[in-house]
Amino acid sequence: MPTRPHLQVSCALIEQDGRVLAAQRGPTMSLPLKWEFPGGKIHAGETPQDCLRRELMEELGVQIAVGKALPSVWHDYPGFRVTLYPFICLLTAGTPVLHEHAAVRWLWPHELAQLDWADADWPVLDAYLAERGSG
Numbered sequence: 182m183p184t185r186p187h188l189q190v191s192c193a194l195i196e197q198d199g200r201v202l203a204a205q206r207g208p209t210m211s212l213p214l215k216w217e218f219p220g221g222k223i224h225a226g227e228t229p230q231d232c233l234r235r236e237l238m239e240e241l242g243v244q245i246a247v248g249k250a251l252p253s254v255w256h257d258y259p260g261f262r263v264t265l266y267p268f269i270c271l272l273t274a275g276t277p278v279l280h281e282h283a284a285v286r287w288l289w290p291h292e293l294a295q296l297d298w299a300d301a302d303w304p305v306l307d308a309y310l311a312e313r314g315s316g
């Protein structure tokens with residue numbers, strides 16, 4: 182059986198004034214229309230934090246300060262595997278512009294669980310809510 186790809190992906194829980202940025206994947210991306218924390222695949226030679234700064238500028242045109250790491254999450258999707266490296270971040274410049282995503286929303290922590298998240302993101306969300314005392 183062919184080995185399925187195992188992706189190494191950084192994602193950012195970007196905070197601004199107590200709310201958090203959630204992004205909806207585009208209709209032609211993998212996991213179409215699922216909600217995620219923006220980010221992407223870590224390139225060779227790049228730290229997870231470098232990856233986030235690059236991806237957030239490419240995908241949404243914003244600058245961020247990368248803060249605390251949350252526990253990494255491993256998930257087995259039908260066609261591939263992913264390890265997610267989540268970081269709590271702050272928006273430092275810009276307003277999100279949709280280059281790849283279908284939508285973005287700024288939500289209060291208690292509202293986040295209402296979205297249709299990519300499966301790998303549920304443990305990330307739990308860890309974040311525990312960290313912020315909203316779990």
Ligand SMILES: Nc1nc2c([nH]c(=O)n2[C@H]2C[C@H](O)[C@@H](COP(=O)(O)OP(=O)(O)OP(=O)(O)O)O2)c(=O)[nH]1
Nearest residue numbers: 190192211212217218219220221222263299301302
């Ligand atoms: N960015 C991100 N990806 C996630 C999350 N949860 C989750 O399962 N994923 C999956 C979806 C994708 O299969 C993979 C990330 O790959 P991607 O295609 O979005 O990354 P990328 O921007 O580097 O892609 P590309 O340059 O190859 O187009 O990880 C998440 O919260 N954020």
